Amino acid sequence: SQQGEEDPQALSIQEGENATMNCSYKTSINNLQWYRQNSGRGLVHLILIRSNEREKHSGRLRVTLDTSKKSSSLLITASRAADTASYFCATDDSNYQLIWGAGTKLIIKP
Amino acid sequence: DAGITQSPRHKVTETGTPVTLRCHQTENHRYMYWYRQDPGHGLRLIHYSYGVKDTDKGEVSDGYSVSRSKTEDFLLTLESATSSQTSVYFCAISDLPPSANYGYTFGSGTRLTVV
Numbered sequence: 001s002q003q004g005e006e007d008p009q010a011l012s013i014q015e016g017e018n019a020t021m022n023c024s025y026k027t028s029i030n031n032l033q034w035y036r037q038n039s040g041r042g043l044v045h046l047i048l049i050r051s052n053e054r055e056k057h058s059g060r061l062r063v064t065l066d067t068s069k070k071s072s073s074l075l076i077t078a079s080r081a082a083d084t085a086s087y088f089c090a091t092d093d094s095n096y097q098l099i100w101g102a103g104t105k106l107i108i109k110p
Numbered sequence: 111d112a113g114i115t116q117s118p119r120h121k122v123t124e125t126g127t128p129v130t131l132r133c134h135q136t137e138n139h140r141y142m143y144w145y146r147q148d149p150g151h152g153l154r155l156i157h158y159s160y161g162v163k164d165t166d167k168g169e170v171s172d173g174y175s176v177s178r179s180k181t182e183d184f185l186l187t188l189e190s191a192t193s194s195q196t197s198v199y200f201c202a203i204s205d206l207p208p209s210a211n212y213g214y215t216f217g218s219g220t221r222l223t224v225v
Contacts, residue, residue, distance in 0.1 A: 030209045
């Protein structure tokens, strides 16, 4: 079953612009994670934010977490063509698993 | 991806035949996972392992079995392949469970086509 739901499903922006994608989830969590998947490749872990954190940065990535709204956002600043990929959020559950959303497909236009 | 390899990378098989996919890790991680990825469904967990000989079912385990006889290898077997099992299969590893604030490392995937 899917816990996280990303929004939008697809996003197309110009190179240099900022990209924001959102994730909502249903149950209480210990952490929320974001992953990137380039076409035809495996997923790559980008960033993890703990439930007691509200914001976290990693390079051009900024993640926020609002546990009261059960939502998170991933901001990619100054986008590049290489950021073209699908982005997934995932949350932990009590059974050693991550629960995944369906992903946001990001296209950066040159 | 460093430390985790999947084999084969591509396979075409006939309906009704058994198929085994292999995930091999050199990270000595305790947890291993098999997922399938299909358009419109995201990642769906098939089976996972939390130690040698310790495995459990995920949400789409019907028609699949797994074995983990040693830390480094996690095998996924399609007992009698069907066209609905045409998919891309990913293996993931983790040293700690996700609740311990630990992420996954993924393999590059196996593209399986059942004809």
